[in-house]
Amino acid sequence: MKKKILIVMPGALELGGVERSLIGLLSSVDYDYYDVDLFLYGHHGTLFPMIDPHVNVLPECQELAHLRESFVDKIKHKCVYSAVLRLRDAVYSIFHDVNNDRTWAQVMRHCTKPLAEHYDVAMSFFLPFDFLHERVDASIKIGWIHTDYSAEKADFTYLLSQYSRLNMIVAVSEACKESFSSVFPQLASRVIVIENILPADFVKKNAEAFHVSGEMPQKGISLLSVGRFCEAKNFDNVPDICRRLVADGLDVKWYLIGYGGDEPLIRQKIDEAGMQERVIILGKKDNPYPYMRACDLYVQPSRYEGKAVTVREAQLLGKPVVITDYATSGSQLEDGADGVIVPMDNAGCAAGIAALLRDPARMQQLSENCAKRDYTNSAEVEKIYALMED
Numbered sequence: 001m002k003k004k005i006l007i008v009m010p011g012a013l014e015l016g017g018v019e020r021s022l023i024g025l026l027s028s029v030d031y032d033y034y035d036v037d038l039f040l041y042g043h044h045g046t047l048f049p050m051i052d053p054h055v056n057v058l059p060e061c062q063e064l065a066h067l068r069e070s071f072v073d074k075i076k077h078k079c080v081y082s083a084v085l086r087l088r089d090a091v092y093s094i095f096h097d098v099n100n101d102r103t104w105a106q107v108m109r110h111c112t113k114p115l116a117e118h119y120d121v122a123m124s125f126f127l128p129f130d131f132l133h134e135r136v137d138a139s140i141k142i143g144w145i146h147t148d149y150s151a152e153k154a155d156f157t158y159l160l161s162q163y164s165r166l167n168m169i170v171a172v173s174e175a176c177k178e179s180f181s182s183v184f185p186q187l188a189s190r191v192i193v194i195e196n197i198l199p200a201d202f203v204k205k206n207a208e209a210f211h212v213s214g215e216m217p218q219k220g221i222s223l224l225s226v227g228r229f230c231e232a233k234n235f236d237n238v239p240d241i242c243r244r245l246v247a248d249g250l251d252v253k254w255y256l257i258g259y260g261g262d263e264p265l266i267r268q269k270i271d272e273a274g275m276q277e278r279v280i281i282l283g284k285k286d287n288p289y290p291y292m293r294a295c296d297l298y299v300q301p302s303r304y305e306g307k308a309v310t311v312r313e314a315q316l317l318g319k320p321v322v323i324t325d326y327a328t329s330g331s332q333l334e335d336g337a338d339g340v341i342v343p344m345d346n347a348g349c350a351a352g353i354a355a356l357l358r359d360p361a362r363m364q365q366l367s368e369n370c371a372k373r374d375y376t377n378s379a380e381v382e383k384i385y386a387l388m389e390d
Helices: 017-028 071-076 080-092 100-111 130-135 156-163 174-183 185-190 200-207 235-247 263-273 289-294 309-316 346-357 360-372 378-389
Strands: 003-009 034-040 118-124 137-145 168-171 191-193 221-226 252-257 279-283 297-300 321-324 340-342
Touching: 003 017, 017 309, 017 378, 071 080, 080 100, 100 130, 118 130, 118 378, 130 137, 137 174, 137 378, 168 174, 168 185, 174 185, 174 191, 185 191, 200 289, 200 309, 221 235, 221 289, 235 252, 235 263, 235 279, 235 346, 263 279, 289 309, 297 309, 297 346, 309 321, 321 346, 340 346, 346 360
Parallel strands: 003 034, 003 118, 118 137, 137 168, 168 191, 221 252, 221 297, 252 279, 297 321, 321 340
Antiparallel strands: none
16 A cells, blocks of 8 residues: 655745755655645646646645735635735734734634545645644654754744644755754754755756847856845845956856845845946746856855755756855855855955856866766655655
């Protein structure tokens, strides 16, 4: 008899790193031995068509599917309950900070029912875990960690309440596990490491989908960073780093792909640094891989990370990579072998990037080393099987 696995994804399948690693996991399961149900809050997003056809996608909850949308869009989709909450929160936020995770939990409790199936393993690929805790019957319940909580401003009381109810906790890197355990030592014995699984065929095929010469002209040196426009990714410091590279005599253009609340700040910093012609915001791209293929150097200038999927994808495409020295950077790549770690401060970061750009032989060696390595981590799915057997 096949084992039963449930995966909960609190959101839709937009083109984020967590979502791409979920697609990689689903593509690695042996469906001769395991049945997989997938509960997505929303049946939309760029990656939704990429779900393995063996996966049983459970019906969506309309209220959850459109939870992140505007008040007008909620009304259009007849999501009355979450629309009322959105209106309430808008009024409340005038005087207080609103934790959106609580709103998700309220909608979940009001609009969903427990799943009828019993599962051998049920896992939630991202916070919040309320649906997993309250609507799922499973022998083992697992929740994922995708970030470095020791570097993040978070409600640790809330996080402890979410993670402490799990049987097992999965960190996406050894460093991520160590940082979580330092914040929550009482949960350290429950944490295991399962690396992100990347769908290599998907990445390589989409990298060849179209040419980007119109948006990234082959003149000078092209740098690229991909990620959400938020504090963690540190894109607001890119204009100053780029300014230093230009002042050092390098003809660079730095392209940013993504979206998020920090975009106005990034644009402000571009203006302040006078980098309007050098730092180019390309915005949200359903397929970022042709841009990765076209760039000369991929840069992840983050303040903190769990394990950046975009870095692995760039390496998978044979690109030289630079990352900043965030707390978990040592588990991201092998410094000097398949990438370079540079200081976090803007001056040190710029100096490290400049030194690499002026050494074409070193750039070529990094690319060749990446081409020889397997970044898919497809064997990591065996760790999930082992949990069920144990």
